[in-house]
Amino acid sequence: MKQTIPKYNTSKLNNIKLKPKDKEILNKFLKLCSGSCGEKKIKNIHRTLMQVYDISGVSFDKWNLETLRDFLSVLNKSNYSNSTKNDTKKHLKRFLKENYDDWNTRFKSFKDPSMKQKDEVNHQKLNPTTMIKPEEFELLIKGADTFRWRAYLSLSWESAGRPEEILKLKWSDVNLDKEEVKLHSSKTGNVRVVQIKDCVIHLKQYKQEYPYPDVKINDFVFPSPRDRNKPLTLASVHSFLTRLGKQKLNRPIFPYLFRHTRLSFLMKKLSPKSYEMFSDHSIETANKHYAHLSTDDLREEMFEKVFKIEELTEKEKGEIEKLKKEVEKMQQREKLTIKSIVELGNALNEISRKKKKFFIGEDIQLKEK
16 A cells, blocks of 8 residues: 555556456446446546555455555545545445445445545635626626637626536537527536526627637537637636636636536525536535525525515505404404394293293193093
8 A cells, every 4th residue: 555645647547557357347347337427527437446556556356444444544645635535435435335245344334434525615715705796797708808708708607517518518509599508518427408698699799700710510619729629728718717807806716616606696596406407416516515605695595584574564554454344343243143043042942941831731731630
């Protein structure tokens, strides 16, 4: 077991040699995952397990609780981001459960404290104060110096698409007449259609000024300035947004901030099911990573749903008084009706009593005769 995690680049990963048995186990697991994961996620799982193999130095079919704890100790002490640590644990846990029928006892149900997931949110970069406000977004749009960047900003804001989804978007995925775009996620393998509105005008203007002649439906919406057949790189977007944010908002911004801002807003507007369809993740993920609520948000919701007390208008007060009088009249009529029923009952009882007395008297007279 290595004591530290090396820096893995493509070359180093390619130099990791698996034994035939381990290669067979890994390929079988990747085939299983391909049924529910996108291409990008499969590559990520493969890369993760190759690193696990190299760090642990243990064959895939020789793991035990001690091996797991030793590996997790190295992982948790590493400089990996919390997100990478969590992904590694999730992939490893699924891998071990698939390959060991006795995983529940062998690894003690993965209840070891070192398996605990870490908070993935960078609260310095993602918190209620860093979310892009509507007026700040307008400043960014005005500060964008080309139709391309205005289209990118407005589409990222309105669709809440992941940066990689926006960048690999093609014109065939954009329906400006229906005001919707089709987003393809390599993270989840899903394809979803989301509605757009305000960004349509920016996309139309940009399409007229497209950097290459004769726009084709299979062209990337945001192509590389050097190669029509390649999308704009995420590094180029990141560089532009950092510069624009400092100029207009006095702080750097980054691609994922648009998605976080938009989804944090939509969480309060959409039903859970609609939100999941729009965002391409579960409501549990939303609550964990995208619910950037401020104190003002909490105050607004409390007063709207808990402390909602409204003073009656003069018209409403008049209607209530009118209803009260109607109720009093009904109660009075009800009292009269009850009184009449009681009086009638008493009269009937009296008649019955007199009749009974009469028949008894007749009976006595007959007996005397």
